[in-house]
Amino acid sequence: MNLTLKIWRQKNAQDKGKMESFNVSDVSPDMSFLEMLDVLNEQLTRKGIDPIHFDHDCREGICGMCSMVINGRPHGPKDLITTCQLHMRSFKEGDVISIEPWRAGAFPVIKDLVVDRTSFDRIIQAGGYVNVNTGGIPDANAIPIAKKIADEAMDAAACIGCGACVAACKNASAMLFVSAKVSQLALLPQGQVERQTRVEKMVAQMDKEGFGACTNTGACEAECPKGISLTNIARLNREFFSAKLTSDNI
Amino acid sequence: MSTVLNSKVPAGPLADKWSKHKFDLKVVNPSNKRKYDIIVVGTGLAGASAAASFGELGYNVKAFCFQDSPRRAHSIAAQGGINAAKNYQNDGDSIFRLFYDTVKGGDYRSREANVYRLAQVSVDIIDQCVAQGVPFARDYGGLLANRSFGGAQVSRTFYARGQTGQQLLLGAYSAISRQIANGKVKMYNRSEMLDVVLVDGKARGIITRNLITGEIESHSAHAVVLATGGYGNVFFLSTNAMGSNVTAAWRAHKKGAFFANPCFTQIHPTCIPVSGDHQSKLTLMSESLRNDGRVWVPKKGIKGLTAKDSVKIAEADRDYYLERRYPSFGNLVPRDVASRNAKNVCDEGRGVGATGLAVFLDFADAIKRDGRDTIEAKYGNLFDMYQQITGDNPYEMPMMIYPAVHYTMGGLWVDYNLMTTVPGLYATGECNFSDHGANRLGASALMQGLADGYFVIPYTIGDYLATLGHEKVETTHEAFVQAEKEVRDRINTLMNINGEKTVDDFHKELGKIMWEYCGMSRSEEGLKKAKGMVQELKTEFWKNVKVVGGTDELNMSLEKANRVADFLELGELMIDDAMVRAESCGGHFREESQTPEGEALRIDDKFSFVSAWEFAGDNSPENLHKEDLVFENVKLTQRSYK
Ligand SMILES: Cc1cc2nc3c(=O)[nH]c(=O)nc-3n(C[C@H](O)[C@H](O)[C@H](O)COP(=O)(O)OP(=O)(O)OC[C@H]3O[C@@H](n4cnc5c(N)ncnc54)[C@H](O)[C@@H]3O)c2cc1C
Ligand code: SF4
Ligand code: FES
Numbered sequence: 001m002n003l004t005l006k007i008w009r010q011k012n013a014q015d016k017g018k019m020e021s022f023n024v025s026d027v028s029p030d031m032s033f034l035e036m037l038d039v040l041n042e043q044l045t046r047k048g049i050d051p052i053h054f055d056h057d058c059r060e061g062i063c064g065m066c067s068m069v070i071n072g073r074p075h076g077p078k079d080l081i082t083t084c085q086l087h088m089r090s091f092k093e094g095d096v097i098s099i100e101p102w103r104a105g106a107f108p109v110i111k112d113l114v115v116d117r118t119s120f121d122r123i124i125q126a127g128g129y130v131n132v133n134t135g136g137i138p139d140a141n142a143i144p145i146a147k148k149i150a151d152e153a154m155d156a157a158a159c160i161g162c163g164a165c166v167a168a169c170k171n172a173s174a175m176l177f178v179s180a181k182v183s184q185l186a187l188l189p190q191g192q193v194e195r196q197t198r199v200e201k202m203v204a205q206m207d208k209e210g211f212g213a214c215t216n217t218g219a220c221e222a223e224c225p226k227g228i229s230l231t232n233i234a235r236l237n238r239e240f241f242s243a244k245l246t247s248d249n250i
Numbered sequence: 251m252s253t254v255l256n257s258k259v260p261a262g263p264l265a266d267k268w269s270k271h272k273f274d275l276k277v278v279n280p281s282n283k284r285k286y287d288i289i290v291v292g293t294g295l296a297g298a299s300a301a302a303s304f305g306e307l308g309y310n311v312k313a314f315c316f317q318d319s320p321r322r323a324h325s326i327a328a329q330g331g332i333n334a335a336k337n338y339q340n341d342g343d344s345i346f347r348l349f350y351d352t353v354k355g356g357d358y359r360s361r362e363a364n365v366y367r368l369a370q371v372s373v374d375i376i377d378q379c380v381a382q383g384v385p386f387a388r389d390y391g392g393l394l395a396n397r398s399f400g401g402a403q404v405s406r407t408f409y410a411r412g413q414t415g416q417q418l419l420l421g422a423y424s425a426i427s428r429q430i431a432n433g434k435v436k437m438y439n440r441s442e443m444l445d446v447v448l449v450d451g452k453a454r455g456i457i458t459r460n461l462i463t464g465e466i467e468s469h470s471a472h473a474v475v476l477a478t479g480g481y482g483n484v485f486f487l488s489t490n491a492m493g494s495n496v497t498a499a500w501r502a503h504k505k506g507a508f509f510a511n512p513c514f515t516q517i518h519p520t521c522i523p524v525s526g527d528h529q530s531k532l533t534l535m536s537e538s539l540r541n542d543g544r545v546w547v548p549k550k551g552i553k554g555l556t557a558k559d560s561v562k563i564a565e566a567d568r569d570y571y572l573e574r575r576y577p578s579f580g581n582l583v584p585r586d587v588a589s590r591n592a593k594n595v596c597d598e599g600r601g602v603g604a605t606g607l608a609v610f611l612d613f614a615d616a617i618k619r620d621g622r623d624t625i626e627a628k629y630g631n632l633f634d635m636y637q638q639i640t641g642d643n644p645y646e647m648p649m650m651i652y653p654a655v656h657y658t659m660g661g662l663w664v665d666y667n668l669m670t671t672v673p674g675l676y677a678t679g680e681c682n683f684s685d686h687g688a689n690r691l692g693a694s695a696l697m698q699g700l701a702d703g704y705f706v707i708p709y710t711i712g713d714y715l716a717t718l719g720h721e722k723v724e725t726t727h728e729a730f731v732q733a734e735k736e737v738r739d740r741i742n743t744l745m746n747i748n749g750e751k752t753v754d755d756f757h758k759e760l761g762k763i764m765w766e767y768c769g770m771s772r773s774e775e776g777l778k779k780a781k782g783m784v785q786e787l788k789t790e791f792w793k794n795v796k797v798v799g800g801t802d803e804l805n806m807s808l809e810k811a812n813r814v815a816d817f818l819e820l821g822e823l824m825i826d827d828a829m830v831r832a833e834s835c836g837g838h839f840r841e842e843s844q845t846p847e848g849e850a851l852r853i854d855d856k857f858s859f860v861s862a863w864e865f866a867g868d869n870s871p872e873n874l875h876k877e878d879l880v881f882e883n884v885k886l887t888q889r890s891y892k
Contacts, residue, residue, distance in 0.1 A: 028526055030528075038530055051799075120319070121320075126431065137380075140379075150385050157417060185383050
């Protein structure tokens, strides 16, 4: 099939950037979306034009690198998959496809479709862990954990840190991402000791990074490739208020 | 025994070696640790675990990765699980059994003492990860669940749904994040190591390129740890992440670190086949599918047979070749055997699909026997993933699969302390050669990466640092200046060639040569031919590659060019290594060395060694050193799956 692509091009963080049009022909329905862009990039390179830069690595929906808003939707038209899992059979002859980077103040564009998501790392550094050193740990089976709780923790832990939730939110809120980590650790016995300080510190860092407020529109959940549920945000809110009521930590 | 290689394996009974060694190692006293700087390149399982542990001990750590965050390392993609000799299932597992299985599975080409230590510390890994909040699967009683994996007779594999690597890496990422917050680890994301710097013969730092600004930077330290993963992408197509590369290990090799067993690659039998020239990587379908799927091709080749049409083929016209050839193991033969047989039937012209390079994996009988719901409960997400990629529905027609490059057992040679042949330069995880011999068992790579990082190198590095003294080397030292210049010159050379072919053109060509002649089956004649082809391709690369964009900006075309240049050199060494090893063992099949039935034939009296290659200058053949392998605790047997 033959397609027209309208792609965001921006030379660097300082550049203003603009949409540019490209034609690609002979696109096979078996190609992945990123392979289609590879083909375009090979054509550009042969012409001596700088290829379109985009983040990607695993190309199987788990590393969280790929990050494109395709036709207005983070990770494209299909639910519960990442950009790299999208295949061209979801498109048809003559389609015009727009491709843009994540848009959020806390995710500045580095080049073309590549954005800086280190704000997510800093939120985890603020407290998204259990304070244990290597070694001297009791046996793994010393504390049984109900299967249901372990499964729920795993549901939350499945977040790949891609940032689609932020890109989907009109306020660019990072609540879904933060709540996934808070939930995982609040559910597990290992996370109990620092349960209150953790949520406070992570939320404080989230605010500091300039992510917007959550107004519960649910756009994040709808675009999340891993099906991270809004119930995590509800849990975060409960954790946060109970921490504020009972602790004077931060 | 080579005169150059000293494996430093401690004397004494196997079971006591590691505890005795730990006692004998020198330690840096706690208040002195802060005087030492350690560089860790790579923050996958092996690197993040090491960096975090060093930080906890009090060392100053600088850690590097080329992705935008340590959480994205290729380790994240591991699905199946991680082994540990916990014997929670009371099914007779033990440290010795895990050790034994790993040495046997590696076809007796690994070092006994290292493997035993791996099995010993495996139990601590699970404790550590649970304490970090890794949500492993659990049984209804709340205890940890296990499954059996990769041909093991006991259930010792711990897992977190199909995302074990992700959860373990996020555990290690949380540990390193904690040290970043404490100020003990300084993290350099989007940073690529392009050389290691030696001062007085010791590793004292690295040169990196900041991938966003293009800046070439020098970093000095007392020791350097490489945890940069495997080199499967030398084949262009593999199950590895797109960015996985050999650059860090290769530059270290060129500075004196020996490269061990480069030809040992693992080819995984159940991957989604190539669909066309546009293919950029291959997707692994979990090995567990072979528990219920039956592998077959038509008895007589049918050109372009699709999965849809295959359901009409009568039972009598199908060849379930694995069940036929290996009645006792059937579809569950080990990875290398399954892969080679798939290649053979395709070579005979009986392959299926548009390319003829695929075989069927059929669930029709399993669905008939157990019902669709049971199969869906077991493999639902794999079936969905398959349909997502291929458009075919595996509940209604067979899957098509074909082998793909998956893992590299070879890597930088290391001694028992995980130190390379360059003093102060260490290698951990998939980047070293240490524990898997000629073939890695499923769920053992994650175990090895975390064993190295959490429980081995934090001890062994202290022994080196304690004798080194804590004086720092400034990055103004002439060795840094020289190395920076070399890196810049190389980049400028690449940018100025301005040829006709793209980096991917070369990478794809290299991949084709390696796959054809140094892949699932290797012969003297083929290897000779391949060597010439790779040499020519390398020469052409340096005359005719086209790299666009600038040096002082994010330039993915330049990043790839740097990596492919190194793959081209590595490819040649892999071919040399495959040539020298005129036996078949594990993932390495030499056509000249097979039994009358066409099975792999290992030759222990000639080839019980690790090959360790020493770089001898561009355009000179490398020197081969051999570390003899001595087996005192296991009896060598030929594998048989008939
Ligand atoms: C699809 C798939 C499934 C798998 N499933 C399993 C499984 O179920 N069980 C199992 O045990 N094993 C499995 N494996 C194997 C296992 O995942 C890997 O062997 C292991 O994760 C490697 O870990 P590592 O830390 O050594 O390297 P990696 O995770 O590859 O990390 C490499 C690190 O080095 C950095 N790096 C590389 N080069 C440079 C450079 N030049 N400069 C700076 N940084 C650099 C990268 O940024 C990254 O941080 C699987 C592999 C694949 C491909
Ligand atoms: S919550 Fe979902 S959308 Fe947000 S970062 Fe995690 S996986 Fe991505
Ligand atoms: S490239 Fe890894 S999730 Fe898309």
